[in-house]
Amino acid sequence: xxxxxxxxxxxxxxxxxxxxxxxxxxxxxxxxxxxxxxxxxxxxxxxxxxxxxxxxxxxxxxxxxxxxxxxxxxxxxxxxxxxxxxxxxxxxxxxxxxxxxxxxxxxxxxxxxxxx
Amino acid sequence: xxxxxxxxxxxxxxxxxxxxxxxxxxxxxxxxxxxxxxxxxxxxxxxxxxxxxxxxxxxxxxxxxxxxxxxxxxxxxxxxxxxxxxxxxxxxxxxxxxxxxxxxxxxxxxxxx
Numbered sequence: 157x158x159x160x161x162x163x164x165x166x167x168x169x170x171x172x173x174x175x176x177x178x179x180x181x182x183x184x185x186x187x188x189x190x191x192x193x194x195x196x197x198x199x200x201x202x203x204x205x206x207x208x209x210x211x212x213x214x215x216x217x218x219x220x221x222x223x224x225x226x227x228x229x230x231x232x233x234x235x236x237x238x239x240x241x242x243x244x245x246x247x248x249x250x251x252x253x254x255x256x257x258x259x260x261x262x263x264x265x266x267x268x269x270x271x272x
Numbered sequence: 273x274x275x276x277x278x279x280x281x282x283x284x285x286x287x288x289x290x291x292x293x294x295x296x297x298x299x300x301x302x303x304x305x306x307x308x309x310x311x312x313x314x315x316x317x318x319x320x321x322x323x324x325x326x327x328x329x330x331x332x333x334x335x336x337x338x339x340x341x342x343x344x345x346x347x348x349x350x351x352x353x354x355x356x357x358x359x360x361x362x363x364x365x366x367x368x369x370x371x372x373x374x375x376x377x378x379x380x381x382x383x384x385x
Binding site: 196200259261265266 | 276280308321360375
C-alpha cells in the first residue's frame, strides 16, 4: 500500500492556459474523489468516481473543469482556460466501498496550482 | 447557514492539557463523521471517524457524536506541541451522495510548551 499519489506537486501556469493533473489512488480502492482547497478553508468537493463511472459533480464546478477515470484506476483533472481564481491546492482522495475501512477517505499530497 | 461549522480558533492550550474541538452540521441525514488533521502546507490526514452516537476512543483521541443535537467533537488528551495543526471536521451525506465529504473550515490548534 503506497498511498495516494498526485502529479505534479506544483504547477505554475499563465492565465488562459490548460492544465492537467493526475491522481493514482490506493490500489484496492474503487472510489476516487477530487477536492479543491484554498487558504484558510476546508477542502471543497469537486467530483467523484466509483470505478470508471463519474457519480457526482459539484454544481459549483465550472464547465472548464473536466475529470476522467477511464480504466477505473488513475484519474485526471483538466482545467481549461485557467483563471487566477483557480489558484488552489487540488486534492485527490480514495476509498473503498467494501472491507474493514469502508468509505474512509485517504488523501494524496495535493497539487498546488498557481495561475499568474 | 454553513453545512458544517467549526470555530476557526485559534485554540491555544498548554502542553499536557485536554484540547476540545467542536463541529456542528446542518444535514440531519448525515451518516458518517470524520476528523482530519492538517499540518501547514500538507494534505489532510485521517485521525478519527465515528458513525454511531456516543464516544469512540483511539489512544489520546476521543470522538463524540450526538446526532440529535447535530454535534461532533474531538478531544485530544495530554496535548503535545506536535498536535499543533488545523483540525478539519468532515461529514458524509446519506443516500446517493454517501461517501462525499463536506468539510468545515477547520480549527487551528496551538499547543504551547
